[in-house]
Amino acid sequence: MERTYFTGKIWVLSDLEGQLIENIDTDQIYHNAFLHITELAKMGEYALGNLEGWKDFPKKAQPGDMIITGRNFGAGSSRQQAVDCFLALQVSLIIAPSFGAIYFRNAVNSGFPVLKSHDVERLVLEGKLETGDQINVNVLSGECTNVTKDFSFGVLPMSEVQHAIFQVGGLFRYGNELR
Amino acid sequence: MGKTIIEKIIQDHTQDEVKPGKIVWMDLDIRSARDFGGPNVAKHYEREYRDEPVADPTKTYFTFDLCVPACTLKYADNQQICRGFAKKHRIAVFDVDKGIGSHVLMEEGLACAGKTVVGTDSHLNILGAVGCFGQGMGDVDITFAFKTGKTWFEVPESLRVTIKGGFDWPTSAKDLTLFILKNLGTEKAALKAVEFLGDSTTNLTLSNRITLCSMVTEMAGIIGFVPQFDEPFVQEILDFSGEKMMSIQGDPDAEYSDEVEIDVSGLPPQIAAPSSPTNVFDVSELCGTEIHSGFIGSCTNGRLEDLQEAVRVLKGKKVKEGIMLKIVPATQKVYAELLQEGVLEDLFRSGAIISNPGCGGCAEGHIGLTGRGEVQVSTGNRNFAGKQGKGLTYLASPAVVAASCVRGEICSPEDL
Numbered sequence: 001m002e003r004t005y006f007t008g009k010i011w012v013l014s015d016l017e018g019q020l021i022e023n024i025d026t027d028q029i030y031h032n033a034f035l036h037i038t039e040l041a042k043m044g045e046y047a048l049g050n051l052e053g054w055k056d057f058p059k060k061a062q063p064g065d066m067i068i069t070g071r072n073f074g075a076g077s078s079r080q081q082a083v084d085c086f087l088a089l090q091v092s093l094i095i096a097p098s099f100g101a102i103y104f105r106n107a108v109n110s111g112f113p114v115l116k117s118h119d120v121e122r123l124v125l126e127g128k129l130e131t132g133d134q135i136n137v138n139v140l141s142g143e144c145t146n147v148t149k150d151f152s153f154g155v156l157p158m159s160e161v162q163h164a165i166f167q168v169g170g171l172f173r174y175g176n177e178l179r
Numbered sequence: 180m181g182k183t184i185i186e187k188i189i190q191d192h193t194q195d196e197v198k199p200g201k202i203v204w205m206d207l208d209i210r211s212a213r214d215f216g217g218p219n220v221a222k223h224y225e226r227e228y229r230d231e232p233v234a235d236p237t238k239t240y241f242t243f244d245l246c247v248p249a250c251t252l253k254y255a256d257n258q259q260i261c262r263g264f265a266k267k268h269r270i271a272v273f274d275v276d277k278g279i280g281s282h283v284l285m286e287e288g289l290a291c292a293g294k295t296v297v298g299t300d301s302h303l304n305i306l307g308a309v310g311c312f313g314q315g316m317g318d319v320d321i322t323f324a325f326k327t328g329k330t331w332f333e334v335p336e337s338l339r340v341t342i343k344g345g346f347d348w349p350t351s352a353k354d355l356t357l358f359i360l361k362n363l364g365t366e367k368a369a370l371k372a373v374e375f376l377g378d379s380t381t382n383l384t385l386s387n388r389i390t391l392c393s394m395v396t397e398m399a400g401i402i403g404f405v406p407q408f409d410e411p412f413v414q415e416i417l418d419f420s421g422e423k424m425m426s427i428q429g430d431p432d433a434e435y436s437d438e439v440e441i442d443v444s445g446l447p448p449q450i451a452a453p454s455s456p457t458n459v460f461d462v463s464e465l466c467g468t469e470i471h472s473g474f475i476g477s478c479t480n481g482r483l484e485d486l487q488e489a490v491r492v493l494k495g496k497k498v499k500e501g502i503m504l505k506i507v508p509a510t511q512k513v514y515a516e517l518l519q520e521g522v523l524e525d526l527f528r529s530g531a532i533i534s535n536p537g538c539g540g541c542a543e544g545h546i547g548l549t550g551r552g553e554v555q556v557s558t559g560n561r562n563f564a565g566k567q568g569k570g571l572t573y574l575a576s577p578a579v580v581a582a583s584c585v586r587g588e589i590c591s592p593e594d595l
């Protein structure tokens with residue numbers, strides 16, 4: 001089945017002033033003290049565990065929730081756990097103005113949807129995207145609707161390549177399909 | 180609309196539309212793994228694809244260079260894992276005697292202008308020196324590349340850097356590179372392909388271009404190209420690799436995200452202080468800083484010409500008593516040239532320690548970690564805390580490192 005439409009509740013990763021937090025690095029996403037953990041299911045409880053104000057995220061997040069965050073999300077090291085912890089919590093996707101280059105590669109290769117958007121910074125600033133809002137996202141076309149506040153906005157659609165890897169569930173499986 | 184160099188190379192290797200920001204499937208001419216990352220590639224491959232063949236063994240290589248011959252059990256084991264995998268899949272290995280993988284790929288004529296090469300070496304973008312699109316990637320990506328001969332890539336924007344003016348000995352390509360780093364920092368070239376243009380780039384030799392392109396990694400760039408290939412340069416690469424390579428130029432109407440001009444007229448020798456390659460000063464500003472050791476080598480400054488520059492300073496002089504000067508040629512071929520040209524003897528007579536080829540001395544390789552409190556001047560490309568041990572590392576040209584080892588303190592060759 002094609003996975004194109006997503007619907008879920010959003011978490012807006014903002015600071016006390018309501019600004020989107022920028023440059024959240026992989027150590028803030030997944031603290032290096034827990035790098036020894038190899039079982040995916042166990043990684044969820046450490047997601048955002050080193051990000052001020054968001055340490056209780058794993059307790060609050062529900063499967064299917066989405067994350068909206070500031071620019072250069074996933075800067076820094078190449079640790080895969082910073083992607084896997086969200087897969088473990090069944091977070092469905094992340095939207096940000098931009099991502100760290102290695103983080104983006106790791107996420108795409110794991111079949112985890114990371115989407116870029118030029119609009120989210122402004123929408124958060126204007127109060128049009130708030131934690132708890134219900135959002136619909138079409139990852140292929142990039143069309144999004146905020147159901148709670150009843151308006152539409154856009155994210156950059158997934159490229160064909162990213163979509164193809166995503167549909168089969170990761171880069172290795174994609175390699176198998178090419179047989 | 181016209182295309183930049185990187186757009187042309189990628190377009191040549193994909194059916195997809197090539198435009199900055201677009202992700203395309205790119206065919207790979209060469210895929211490689213080294214003794215770091217390589218063992219993980221072998222393990223992932225066995226787990227995911229078991230006995231299935233790699234896409235093309237003749238385009239797949241292992242290059243051992245980090246710790247050669249292995250001086251830790253971990254490296255010894257890891258190299259064995261790679262050799263076993265290589266044998267099973269009939270993949271060629273450039274083993275521990277051959278030298279730095281990226282240089283070997285150029286010397287063998289495997290990395291050529293217009294080609295695409297990936298490997299587990301974060302400085303593989305050094306291949307831009309011959310107009311080749313080289314890219315370092317993680318072990319997951321390289322496993323996939325071994326299996327399929329492809330990778331996905333987001334087409335980068337391009338930055339044009341025009342270098343104005345010229346400079347004289349003892350200022351060298353390394354000083355030029357450090358000065359560019361000082362100007363661009365880690366922001367201006369970030370995630371971009373950089374094209375270095377201007378009259379003084381025409382005179383750059385292959386080893387000069389290797390020095391410049393190797394440090395695009397430290398500028399946070401994707402890759403650097405020096406597209407001006409005049410006749411002597413084309414001949415130089417032909418002699419070097421046996422391949423006739425033609426320059427690839429950006430189109431006049433290609434779109435560049437930004438243009439920068441850097442004036443290097445009369446540039447004095449440069450040095451990067453700990454612990455960032457962008458922390459660059461004139462050598463004269465740090466003159467007199469006490470040192471304990473020096474290293475000349477690495478993919479940035481490990482070629483014949485680099486060591487000849489060192490000899491120009493060292494000939495007839497002695498490394499100061501108590502100072503270690505470690506010299507590591509980039510490859511076996513360079514080692515042979517050093518023998519032939521008599522450079523090895525000059526280096527030996529100056530009191531330098533000369534090792535077999537490889538990366539040693541740059542990362543935590545087979546020669547020369549620094550201890551706590553040790554101050555080292557190095558021709559390498561990174562001086563981050565911990566990269567070469569617990570000491571402090573300054574980055575400079577071969578001539579400046581040589582002079583500083585004669586004095587026992589940071590100085591320029593002119594100060595001797």
Ligand code: SF4
Binds near residue numbers: 477
């Ligand atoms: S010399 Fe240093 S930077 Fe260059 S490839 Fe070897 S380890 Fe990497």
